[in-house]
Amino acid sequence: MTEQRVEPLVTWRGKVAPEWVDYNGHLRDAYYLLVFSFATDGVMDLIGLDAPGRAATGHTLYTLETHLNYLQEVKEAVAIVVHTQVLGVDTKRLHLFHTLVRQADGLGLATNEQMLCNIDTAGPRSAPFAPAVADRLASLVEAHRPWPRPAQAGCSIALPGTRA
Amino acid sequence: MTEQRVEPLVTWRGKVAPEWVDYNGHLRDAYYLLVFSFATDGVMDLIGLDAPGRAATGHTLYTLETHLNYLQEVKEAVAIVVHTQVLGVDTKRLHLFHTLVRQADGLGLATNEQMLCNIDTAGPRSAPFAPAVADRLASLVEAHRPWPRPAQAGCSIALPGTRA
Numbered sequence: 001m002t003e004q005r006v007e008p009l010v011t012w013r014g015k016v017a018p019e020w021v022d023y024n025g026h027l028r029d030a031y032y033l034l035v036f037s038f039a040t041d042g043v044m045d046l047i048g049l050d051a052p053g054r055a056a057t058g059h060t061l062y063t064l065e066t067h068l069n070y071l072q073e074v075k076e077a078v079a080i081v082v083h084t085q086v087l088g089v090d091t092k093r094l095h096l097f098h099t100l101v102r103q104a105d106g107l108g109l110a111t112n113e114q115m116l117c118n119i120d121t122a123g124p125r126s127a128p129f130a131p132a133v134a135d136r137l138a139s140l141v142e143a144h145r146p147w148p149r150p151a152q153a154g155c156s157i158a159l160p161g162t163r164a
Numbered sequence: 165m166t167e168q169r170v171e172p173l174v175t176w177r178g179k180v181a182p183e184w185v186d187y188n189g190h191l192r193d194a195y196y197l198l199v200f201s202f203a204t205d206g207v208m209d210l211i212g213l214d215a216p217g218r219a220a221t222g223h224t225l226y227t228l229e230t231h232l233n234y235l236q237e238v239k240e241a242v243a244i245v246v247h248t249q250v251l252g253v254d255t256k257r258l259h260l261f262h263t264l265v266r267q268a269d270g271l272g273l274a275t276n277e278q279m280l281c282n283i284d285t286a287g288p289r290s291a292p293f294a295p296a297v298a299d300r301l302a303s304l305v306e307a308h309r310p311w312p313r314p315a316q317a318g319c320s321i322a323l324p325g326t327r328a
Contacts, residue, residue: 069228
């Protein structure tokens, strides 16, 4: 048991744009995922898969699967931040968990679990991470290993009382 | 065993817009969900929760949780269609399954499972579906009950070999 505070990994910051808001006056469900997609771009920058890194390696990431839990409505112009936890990696897959929070008070607004695959764009086909990318990912996994596993990780969808 | 063909329920048709395409030249992950979100609007129209229905009942739907599986890359201007299956309902929840297909040949491009909740916007708070909406939902559930359950329904995300 440690009392050590961990500083979250911030992968995106911004405000809810007017064109992201639906007829209810709230951030539309799909635009939460756009924000999380920008956060994944932030992770790509961190691990050396920014535009120059993609050009040098010939690699990029494709999303295989993604799961969102919506916790709160979010109105236009609200300042928001994405915190990211690397849940795991293998030779070519990256398992991420993003949490969208309100900047003012840290209230959790939504979560997004993602499974991504490293792709050699020459195929395109799946390929092992380039060594330098794999090293940076290993450091992130190691740093995030002590963090608590998010409650929404590994969720599946079912009506209450109907789960097989 | 029946040989009866079922006509899919089409809830959206369109083309991949230029602003939905990412640096890989493909439909960006978040914009698959925008297309599925439009398909959910199509379902709302069908069940009497279009704009006049929302005004009359004071109700709308919020997305609680959503899961996407990406099956194929999709390039700009490709004609696409969403097919929808209603997996279930209770007094205030709606469990949908959308499949995005290429119009030319019916190739499956992505799937999206959604759990939605009926909301009384006066709260906003969750509320039972209005009777006319509940009747239309019950008809859809009945019509779709014989359809095969999609392989991706009820999925959760994990690295291979790490599932708890």
